[in-house]
Structure formats: C-alpha cells, structure tokens
Amino acid sequence: MNEPADTSFRDAHFAAIVANSTDAIVSKDLNGVVISWNAAAERLFGWTAEEMIGESIRRIIPSDRQDEEDSILARVRAGELITKFETVRQTKAGAPVPIAVTVSPIRDAEGKIVGASKIAHDLREHSTLRQELRESQQQFAALAQNIPQLAWMADGKGWIYWYNQRWYDYTGTTLEQMQGWGWRDVHHPEHVDRVVERIQHSWDTGEVWEDTFPLRGADGEFRWFLSRANPLKDDEGNVLLWCGTNTDITEQREASERITLLMREVNHRARNMLSTVQAIVNRTASASDSELADALLRRIAALSANQNLLNEGDWVGAVVADIVASQILHVGDIAEGRIHTGRRDQVMLKPGPAEALGLAIHELATNAAKYGALANDTGEIDVTWGFEGEGEDRRFVMEWRERGGPPVEKPERKGFGTTIIERNPAFAMRADVTLDFDPAGLVWRISAPYDSAIAPDLSDISRPEAD
Structure with a gap:
C-alpha cells in the first residue's frame, strides 16, 4: 500500500542529490545521447540542460579523444563498471577541462542495460596545484643540482635521506651507501669523531651546525670543506628537516696558509730591521745624546710590540686590551697596581688604528712616568674604552685619565710626542682627539x-671583560 509513496520519496531524494551535487552527473543511452544533465554539469561545461538533453555526449569530447567514447559505450554494453580515470573534455567555448570520470551501466526493471551514468569531477584546481608542484620540483632540482656546493637533507632526527648529484660526483658513492650515517665513511678518520659529536649536538638541540673538515673524493684524495646545516622548524619550534651544504675551501685554505707564511716572513724581516735600527741608534746617538737615543729606542720597541700583536692576529687587527697591556710594559715596575681599567669592551681594531693607538698609549705611559701620575708614589691612571651611540652614529671611544700625580702644566711647545698622541690617531681612524692638561x-x-x-670580523662583538 505504501510502495508508491516510498518510490516517490526515493525518486525525490535521488533527484535532490543529483541536483545539488558539486560533481557533474550525466546519464545517456547506449548511443551516447544525453538523457539528464544536472546543474553542476551546466557549471562545468557551460552547456545548459536544454542544450544538451537529446544531443550526443560527443559534443563535449575533443576530436582527438572520440575513441574514448567508443570504448566507454562498448564497456557499458558489456555491463562493466568503469572506475575513475582522468581525461579531458571541453566547454561550450571550446576550452579544455581536466576531469576525473566514473561510468556505471544503468539497468531497467528487468536488469537490461539501457544506458550509462557518468560522474565527472572537476580537476582544474587539482591540475593547477600539480603543475605548480611540478614546477616547484623542477626549480628545486635545477637549484640543488647546479649549486657549486655539495648539498643534502636530513629528517628532524638527523637521518640523511637525500644528496644532490654533486655529492655523488665528488665522493663516488650512492644513496644506499650514504643515507643515514653512511656519510661517516668519506670523512677523515682523524676528524670524524669530532664531527659526529658536534653534529649530534645540533641534532639534539636544534641549533645551527657549522664545522670545517676534510672529505674524501672518488679519487681517494681529501679536500677541505666548510659545512653548514640549518633546521626547518614548525610553528611550535619542532625541527621538521635539516638542509645542509658542504663548500670546498681547499684553495682558500691553502691561499690563507701561504699568506700566513708570507706575513710571518715579513714580520720576521721587519723585526730584524727594527733590531738593526736599534743597534744603529745605540751606536750613533747614545754617546752624543742619550735622551734622544732612549726615546727612539722606546718608540721602536713600541712599534715592534704592535707588529707582534698584528702578526698574531694574521694582520686582521689587534685587541685593544692586548695593545694597552703590551704598551705599558716598559713602565710596569712603577705602574703595577696603579693603572686601572674600568669599562672595557672586547674590541679589535683594524691594523692602522691599532698601530696608531699603540704608539699613543706608549707615549702617554712614558710621559706619565716622567711628568704625570706615575712620577710620584701616589698617582694613578684610569683607562677605559668601549662604544657610544647606535647605528650609523656608533663610535669607538677611549679615555686615559690621570689623577693624584704632580700638578699638570700645559707644555709651551708641541713636540713629536704630541704628534704621536694626537695627530696619528686622528689620521689613522678619523678620530676626534682631545688632550686636556687639567692641573688635577x-x-x-x-x-x-x-x-x-673596528676590524670587520669582530664588528658585532661588544661584551664586557673581567677587570
């Protein structure tokens, strides 16, 4: 009694599903003539139901894909369900539309196949994403395979799962040999334990890794590499993966070693020359003018001390604390416990400024011993240095302040010592120099x-030292 009502409800329910589906749902007879065409099909292909019902489905099939419809109809007649496959159809305007299609046979009440239903899913967005992914992969591959460095990637725990081709070309290995911790096999045995310890620390802490070590090439020879790895983290700070590179620095390392050897040779010869000049001064001037000879010898010694500091720093520069310490040694006996440093920043000066500052400190210490705070038993000296200002206005400042010595008198004339104290630093570092002869x-x-x-390699360092 209720079957007609139930049938009516099922039909209405089915019609609602078809009408509101986001996928195109189409039915056709066994000749490919369209019987139904839902709203999603209208949106996808641009043809209205009125335009398509009663017309061949081939209207939306490109000419080079007409054989697909022949195959579909044959398989439907045979009762086959055609599972989802990707293909291309065309809109009313002739534009291609990538779709995923599923086709099912339609049977009448007696089970006879009378047509087919087709569900078409729009793949345009999916296709765009896949194209963008392909392009991204191609760009990554082009970058990774053409950079001059050896490159690799590891998971969040440090398991290396990918190397670029340059790694394989250089090491002569395969991914099977190198994945995980296999890379240890191409490390120098004298360095590998140190490298493992340091990189494991980064794996455990998520800190950026950097190290320098030799790697064995396919020819069996070792070359030096500067190696770095940076973690890629999620919003919670968890490491997702590591990206690493190894940069061949063998030539730079060898060039640096040659330069270091040459600088040492130059420094050795310069010291010999200074020693010769000292001997000449001793023999020539000491007998006739011992005071002049003494002043010249002291200044030559100051130059030699500066040169030693710069040589130790590979002529990158010299640390101010070391400059001060080396240039007050000649007054050490009387200055012990009387020269104080207050605020001191760790500062490395460029070679030119370092030399000028060293000579100035030497001259100030000499004058203090003769006429100033070190000329009696009670005077003291405060030496401070550091930075003032920010950004482009940041400046290196230094002060030498004497107290407790004999009353200070401004000299009647300026001698060579004043040139060393004022003009040399002003010229060497474009500094403003003030010399105040305060009686106190x-x-x-x-x-x-x-x-x-400031020397470039320490330009960002400014940390307090212990006095």
Whole structure:
C-alpha cells in the first residue's frame, strides 16, 4: 500500500542529490545521447540542460579523444563498471577541462542495460596545484643540482635521506651507501669523531651546525670543506628537516696558509730591521745624546710590540686590551697596581688604528712616568674604552685619565710626542682627539667612527671583560 509513496520519496531524494551535487552527473543511452544533465554539469561545461538533453555526449569530447567514447559505450554494453580515470573534455567555448570520470551501466526493471551514468569531477584546481608542484620540483632540482656546493637533507632526527648529484660526483658513492650515517665513511678518520659529536649536538638541540673538515673524493684524495646545516622548524619550534651544504675551501685554505707564511716572513724581516735600527741608534746617538737615543729606542720597541700583536692576529687587527697591556710594559715596575681599567669592551681594531693607538698609549705611559701620575708614589691612571651611540652614529671611544700625580702644566711647545698622541690617531681612524692638561691630571680622549676603527670580523662583538 505504501510502495508508491516510498518510490516517490526515493525518486525525490535521488533527484535532490543529483541536483545539488558539486560533481557533474550525466546519464545517456547506449548511443551516447544525453538523457539528464544536472546543474553542476551546466557549471562545468557551460552547456545548459536544454542544450544538451537529446544531443550526443560527443559534443563535449575533443576530436582527438572520440575513441574514448567508443570504448566507454562498448564497456557499458558489456555491463562493466568503469572506475575513475582522468581525461579531458571541453566547454561550450571550446576550452579544455581536466576531469576525473566514473561510468556505471544503468539497468531497467528487468536488469537490461539501457544506458550509462557518468560522474565527472572537476580537476582544474587539482591540475593547477600539480603543475605548480611540478614546477616547484623542477626549480628545486635545477637549484640543488647546479649549486657549486655539495648539498643534502636530513629528517628532524638527523637521518640523511637525500644528496644532490654533486655529492655523488665528488665522493663516488650512492644513496644506499650514504643515507643515514653512511656519510661517516668519506670523512677523515682523524676528524670524524669530532664531527659526529658536534653534529649530534645540533641534532639534539636544534641549533645551527657549522664545522670545517676534510672529505674524501672518488679519487681517494681529501679536500677541505666548510659545512653548514640549518633546521626547518614548525610553528611550535619542532625541527621538521635539516638542509645542509658542504663548500670546498681547499684553495682558500691553502691561499690563507701561504699568506700566513708570507706575513710571518715579513714580520720576521721587519723585526730584524727594527733590531738593526736599534743597534744603529745605540751606536750613533747614545754617546752624543742619550735622551734622544732612549726615546727612539722606546718608540721602536713600541712599534715592534704592535707588529707582534698584528702578526698574531694574521694582520686582521689587534685587541685593544692586548695593545694597552703590551704598551705599558716598559713602565710596569712603577705602574703595577696603579693603572686601572674600568669599562672595557672586547674590541679589535683594524691594523692602522691599532698601530696608531699603540704608539699613543706608549707615549702617554712614558710621559706619565716622567711628568704625570706615575712620577710620584701616589698617582694613578684610569683607562677605559668601549662604544657610544647606535647605528650609523656608533663610535669607538677611549679615555686615559690621570689623577693624584704632580700638578699638570700645559707644555709651551708641541713636540713629536704630541704628534704621536694626537695627530696619528686622528689620521689613522678619523678620530676626534682631545688632550686636556687639567692641573688635577692629564685627560686624553679619542672618539672614532665605528667603521673607521673596528676590524670587520669582530664588528658585532661588544661584551664586557673581567677587570
């Protein structure tokens, strides 16, 4: 009694599903003539139901894919369900549309196949994403395979699962040999334990890794590499993967070693020359003018001390604390416990400013021993240095302040010592130099532009030292 109502409900339910589906749902007879065409099909292909019902489905099939319809109809007649496959159809305007299609036979009440239903899913967005992914993969491959470095990637735990082709070309290995911890096999046995320890620390902590070590090439020879790895983290700070590179620095390392040897040779010869000059001064001037000879010898010694510091730093520069310490040694006996350093930043000066500052400190210490705070038993000296200002206005400042010595008198004339104290630093580091002959104690102060004074490799360091 209720079957007609139930049938009516099922038909309405089915019609609602078809009408509101986001996929195109189409039915056709065994000749390919369209019987139904839902709203999604209208949106996808641009043809209205009125335009398509009663017409061949071949209208939306490109000419080079007409054989697909022949195959579909044959398989439907044979009762076959055609599972989802990707193909291309065309809109009313002739534009290609990538779709995924599923085709099912339609049977009448007696089970006879009378047509087919087709569900078409729009793949345009999916296709765009796949194309973008392909392009991204191609770009990554082009970059990874053409950079001059050896490159690799590891998971969040440090298991290396990918190397670029340059790694394989250089090491002569395969991924099977190198994945995970296999890379240890191409490390120098004298360095591998150190490398493993340091890189494991980064794997455990998520800190950026950097190290320098030799790697064995396919020819059996070792070359030096500067190696770095950076973690890629999620929003919670968890490491997702590591990206690493190894840069061949063998030539740079060898060139640096040659330069170091040459600089040492130059420094050795310069010291010999200074020793010769000292001997000449001793033999020529000491008998006739011992005071002049003494002043010349002291200044030559100051130059030699500066040169030693610069040589130890490979002529990159010299640390201010070391400059001060080396240039007050000649007054060490009387200065012990009387020269104090207050605020001191760790500062490395460029070679030119370092030499000028060293000579100035030497001259100030000499004058203090003769006429200033070190000329009696009670005077003291405060030496401070550091930075002032920010950004482009940042400056290196240094002050030598004497107190407790004999009353200070301004000299009637300026001699060579004044040139060393004032003009040399001003010229070498474009500094503003002030020399105040305060009766209570001499005050010497310099203020130099940051970029003019500070060695580039330590330009960002400013940390307090212990006094």
